[in-house]
Amino acid sequence: MDTSIFLAKFWGWYLIIFFLILTFNPKRIKQIFSDLKDEKFLIISSFIAIIIGLLNILFHNVWQPNWKFIITLIGWLSLLIGLSLFTFPKRTVTILEFINIKLVQLIYILLCMIGLFLLNMAYKIIPM
Numbered sequence: 001m002d003t004s005i006f007l008a009k010f011w012g013w014y015l016i017i018f019f020l021i022l023t024f025n026p027k028r029i030k031q032i033f034s035d036l037k038d039e040k041f042l043i044i045s046s047f048i049a050i051i052i053g054l055l056n057i058l059f060h061n062v063w064q065p066n067w068k069f070i071i072t073l074i075g076w077l078s079l080l081i082g083l084s085l086f087t088f089p090k091r092t093v094t095i096l097e098f099i100n101i102k103l104v105q106l107i108y109i110l111l112c113m114i115g116l117f118l119l120n121m122a123y124k125i126i127p128m
Helices: 003-024 027-035 039-059 068-087 089-123
Strands: none
Touching (some): 003 039, 003 068, 039 089
C-alpha cells in the first residue's frame, strides 16, 4: 500500500473519530486543557506528538501542491506542537487555550472536513 494512502486513511479516521468524540462529549476539551497543567501528562503528550510527527515526516515528507501536502503538514504541525510543548510548556498551553476558546467551532468543522477529504482521497468515494 502506498504510504500516502495509508496515512490518508490513518489521519482521516483519526480526525473523524476525534471530531465525533469532542462533538458528543465536549467536557473532554476542558479535561484535556486541565490535564495539560499536569507536568507528567504534558511531557508524555509532547513526546507522543514528537514521535508521531517525526514518523509522519520520515515516511511522508511530500511537498507537492496536491492532497498529499495535507499529510505532510499534519506531521510538521504535530512535531512543532510537541517540541513547543516540551520546550515552552506554559507559553504553548496558553496559546493553545486562546486558539481553542476563540476558534473552537471553526476547528471542529475543519477537523471533520479534512478527515472526510483524506478518507475520500484514500478510498476514492467521490472521484476528483
